[in-house]
Amino acid sequence: MRKLARQTLICIDPGHAKNTPGKRAGNPVFYEYEGNRRVARKLRTLLERAGFRVMYSCDLNNPNDLSLEGRARAARNAGADLFISIHTNAVNDTSVRGTETFIHTNSKASEDVARAVQDCLVKAIGQRNRGVKRANFGVLRNTYQHMLSILTEADFFTNPTARQWMFQESFDYAYAQAVAQGVCDYYKVEYPSDVIESKPVQDKTPVPEPIVTEDVGAAIVRVKANELWVYNKPDWNARYFTVKKDEAFTVMKELMVNDHKMYQLKSGLFITANTKYVELDGRVEAVSKNPATGTTSQSIRPYPGYPIRLTSPQMRDTNGRTDIQAVQRAVKVNPDGWYGPISERAVRNYQTRQGLIVDGIVGPQTWNHMF
Known part of the structure; x- marks a missing residue:
């Protein structure tokens, strides 16, 4: 049975921090963590006006990152009922756009709230519906057994048009309002009537129907070592930056480089496939519910x-x-x-x-x- 709004504690997790590798693009530089924190602040205001109790997973005034486990621990210790991790997406292909929402690979309870939020996000952002998906991301892995838990990716900041909109406050409002509306829909709570709807300042095209995306079925690799190099090409001398323990990435393919295995990541970067340092940790799978039967499958037909x-x-x-x-x-x-x-x-x-x-x-x- 769902709690009343005033009894429900929602933990907002603004993804990443200033020095998180790879979470930036463009000139001037768009830092994902800055956008995530702006959206988080607006989302908190909207949810509190709807009657929910709200907390953050980390200190929004601190540019230093808090570990994924630390973020999840904050939500667990507070007894949160719903964990929402706010993100924008990145990929090597700068033409890609679209919206997706993740739940943990093994989660069943979180699917309905993920769908409610995803539906509202697609309407607000106006881009391709990349669907509700499952993945073994750290914040989801450390929260899904204790509370409802979702991770949202509104659009791709690696796309120049999307990134231009993300610099504007109208994007932050559109993102926050969509998530708040989805949460209200799920809990059957009236959305704050005094909210002024934000209109996207961008050229919008008709929203295509949901599709199976290129990352569905891809494996997730998780870092086991305390620190590990990532490479910008399939060359062991092409060190690019380091990643830390428990960071997870989507694998596109495995290849041999000088008799040693490497994974090519969705981002276009590369990482060792040596099981001393990394481990495969689940797969990204689409979640498709048939409204006629209420049944759930692991792929979109x-x-x-x-x-x-x-x-x-x-x-x-x-x-x-x-x-x-x-x-x-x-x-x-x-x-x-x-x-x-x-x-x-x-x-x-x-x-x-x-x-x-x-x-x-x-x-x-x-x-x-x-x-």
Whole structure:
């Protein structure tokens, strides 16, 4: 049973600090930790106005980083009910944009609040919905067994257009308001009515449907050594900076460099694969809930590339395809692989219940809502 807002303690975790490696980009330089702390302060104000009790995981006035365990310990010691880690994202490809929310690999309880926040973030930021995902990130690993725990990545500061917006206060408001709205939706609390909605100061394009992203299924590598070099190319002499124990990174592939294994990271950097110094620590997986059945799977079923509709003769699954059967199971009719009047009527009922366009056609919007 969910607590009342006045009984609920929320711990806001503004990710990183001034000297966290790699969490900066551009000229002038955008420091992720500064943006995270600005959003955290605005989020606290909104949540407190909604009636929640709020704390921070670390001292926002201290530019020095607090360890991931230290942040989690602060939340555990205070008896927090929800842990929200605020971040913006980075990747080597500067064209990438999008919004994603993480829960721990083994967490079940946190999925609903993650979905509520992710839905609001996608609407506010107006970029690609990269989905709710699972990962073994340190702050999630150290909190999920004690409280609800999520980590948000609003957009990519490595993208020049996104970064330009992140320098503006309107981004901080949009981010904070979206997270606060998602939390209020989850706890069924009225969002503060006196909040002035912030309008994004940027060119917005239509929000695409959720997709399977390139990092789903990738392994997470965690540092075991107290300190370890990261390299800017697959060369043992190309030392770039050091990372510390328990930092975790997404692995894109493994390669051999002078008879020793190296991991190429999602960021485009490289790290040793020697198990004396690092260990593989889970995988990044998409979390997809079927609204029709309430069941959860570990992957998003991709849209087949064509609409499923009533035709004469009836559409049917052929050559090993199971797209129509998947739809039939989602709307709870006999999965015979034939899309006839019964299936169409069931899809229309589903579209009505979910607030979608009611046409009996399983196009991209209906498909992605189902899967």
